[in-house]
Amino acid sequence: MNEQGGMQKEAMTRGERRKQKRLFVFVCLLFVVSTCVVGAWVVAKQKTSEQKAIEQFIAALRQEDMHMLQQFIDVPLENKASLLPLFAYLRKHPEGYDQIRKELDRQKDDRVYIKGLTSTPPIFLMKLSQGTYKFEPALYHVYVQTNEQGARILINNTYVGETNASLMKVGEYVPGLYEVKMVTDEREQAKKISLFGGERIRIVHFDSN
Structure with a gap:
């Protein structure tokens, strides 16, 4: 009698363990699904x-x-x-x-x-x-290249400096349409540049007198 009761108790214990295992698996799956839903x-x-x-x-x-x-x-x-x-x-x-x-x-x-x-x-x-x-x-780095010394450089009619080297950095500019002028006592040259995508460094070439 005691042996039969022990077997029943052991069977119940195994059944409970299976239930606990299924519950654990269900909770894990629920956690994974919830995490995926929240993440999405x-x-x-x-x-x-x-x-x-x-x-x-x-x-x-x-x-x-x-x-x-x-x-x-x-x-x-x-x-x-x-x-x-x-x-x-x-x-x-x-x-x-x-x-x-x-x-x-x-x-x-x-x-x-x-x-x-x-x-x-x-x-x-x-x-x-x-x-x-x-x-x-984007900030575009604009340079002026010329052999003209002492020429005045203007960007959109704003004076930014005078040339003192063959390659001169005149500034950094946000995207847009700009006009670069080089002015000497003899003449004025102007070039339009579009700073809108492409290389960060732009070089504007001007001829010398």
Whole structure:
């Protein structure tokens, strides 16, 4: 009798262990599924937030809304003049909006640009800063090459210096349309350059007298 009771007790114990094992497996599966669902939701929410920020940024560019752009662009903007070259370029080349959008869309899945090391930076680099998406414009390094010494250099009619070497750096500029002038006592030369994608370093060549 005792032997039969012991066998029943052992069978119940095995049954309980199987139940506990099944419960453990179920809990593990539930945890994995929940983690995947939450992870997918977080990724979807992030992509939605990124897309919304991109659309708002493009809309602000189209409207030339400085108030909105000052919130989006991750460089100090003193006034509207800071972005006039960009507005001028986009008015002349409206396809530039699509180019910006395509680059930003690619950045959502491919963040391989290393600032300062890549020679062809995106026009705007999207990044998350304190929970807010910011757009950092590329800075193009503009040089003037000429054998003319003491010539005055102007960028969009703003004096930036005089030539003192065959290759002179005149500054760093955000994307946009610019006019570079070299003025001497004898003559004035002007060249337009588009800083909108492509190499970071741009060299403008001027002939000597």
